[in-house]
Amino acid sequence: MNFDIYKFTCFLNNRVLIIGANGQLGRIFINALLERGDFVLASDINTPKPISLGCEFIYLDALNQRKIKKAVLKYNISQIYNFAAVLSAKGERYPMKTWEINMGAFLNVVKASIGTSVRSIFWPSSIAVFSEESGLELVRNEVPMFPTTMYGVTKLAGEKAMSYFNTQGLIDIRSIRFPGIVSSSEPGGGTTDYVVEMLKAAKQNKSYVSPLNKNTVLPMMHVEDAVSATLKLMNVERKKISINGAYNLGSFETSPKQWSEIISSLGYELKLEFKEDFRQSIADSWPKEIDDTQFRNDIFWSPKFDAKSTAEDILKLI
Numbered sequence: 001m002n003f004d005i006y007k008f009t010c011f012l013n014n015r016v017l018i019i020g021a022n023g024q025l026g027r028i029f030i031n032a033l034l035e036r037g038d039f040v041l042a043s044d045i046n047t048p049k050p051i052s053l054g055c056e057f058i059y060l061d062a063l064n065q066r067k068i069k070k071a072v073l074k075y076n077i078s079q080i081y082n083f084a085a086v087l088s089a090k091g092e093r094y095p096m097k098t099w100e101i102n103m104g105a106f107l108n109v110v111k112a113s114i115g116t117s118v119r120s121i122f123w124p125s126s127i128a129v130f131s132e133e134s135g136l137e138l139v140r141n142e143v144p145m146f147p148t149t150m151y152g153v154t155k156l157a158g159e160k161a162m163s164y165f166n167t168q169g170l171i172d173i174r175s176i177r178f179p180g181i182v183s184s185s186e187p188g189g190g191t192t193d194y195v196v197e198m199l200k201a202a203k204q205n206k207s208y209v210s211p212l213n214k215n216t217v218l219p220m221m222h223v224e225d226a227v228s229a230t231l232k233l234m235n236v237e238r239k240k241i242s243i244n245g246a247y248n249l250g251s252f253e254t255s256p257k258q259w260s261e262i263i264s265s266l267g268y269e270l271k272l273e274f275k276e277d278f279r280q281s282i283a284d285s286w287p288k289e290i291d292d293t294q295f296r297n298d299i300f301w302s303p304k305f306d307a308k309s310t311a312e313d314i315l316k317l318i
């Protein structure tokens with residue numbers, strides 16, 4: 001891309017299309033982008049809950065490339081956030097469908113964007129790309145990766161493809177390997193969903209059965225930190241980004257036991273049982289801690305929330 005044009009357009013508000021806007025991340029991204037003064041077009045295959053989104057909404061199937069392109073052209077879109085995906089736990093029930101949806105959505109968005117007004121695409125990757133071979137105690141950015149879930153396979157395949165597109169200069173795609181995200185909105189179909197479900201149970205004075213062992217440590221992050229890191233990544237000049245693939249991103253680490261202790265320390269009584277299911281072996285193949293030095297050095301970002309302030313904040317919002 002011509003650098004001068006890029007520099008100029010950076011100072012204009014973005015015209016953003018969010019695909020998969022009804023998921024865990026959609027609404028909070030919509031609010032953050034609107035606050036910055038961007039034009040936001042939200043889209044999903046499900047209609048949003050009847051609370052106003054504060055922006056336009058269209059029905060859009062991420063597997064329909066023609067319709068994505070039509071929306072890009074009609075609304076003169078400059079950035080796309082593509083959140084359409086089947087997550088790790090649900091993906092193990094429907095592995096073929098997961099490949100079709102995750103890779104189909106990824107490729108359709110790329111194909112619908114090349115040669116249009118779209119300057120950059122955000123496509124989230126995940127800690128699911130890692131495996132035991134990655135050295136799970138503290139996982140660096142570039143390590144051997146042999147994902148154990150179909151979700152992880154699609155994320156790694158997408159990373160390789162985005163790296164190719166970036167290297168060839170076909171389209172600017174940026175990505176972060178998200179840890180488990182703690183939000184007041186419902187996750188769905190993930191292995192890390194317990195962090196949100198446990199907060200909900202505590203708030204409603206219900207008991208909770210954890211699908212993961214009490215000592216299983218995984219990296220987690222407050223959704224606001226995930227949003228601030230992403231928006232920073234999407235708004236730096238490409239030359240500041242030292243890699244063509246996805247960045248590691250970390251914040252804090254917790255286990256079901258530690259998380260329940262934090263919840264109790266905030267004055268909630270949570271009756272907790274443990275009944276491991278197939279999600280345990282997924283969690284066992286994921287990092288305990290993430291080394292995100294490269295992201296922090298390139299993007300100058302650090303998280304605002306630790307484990308306790310995350311739980312406290314989200315409990316207030318639920």
Ligand code: AKB
Nearest residue numbers: 087088126190191192
């Ligand atoms: C999942 O649990 O599948 C996701 C993820 C870590 O990518 N939350």
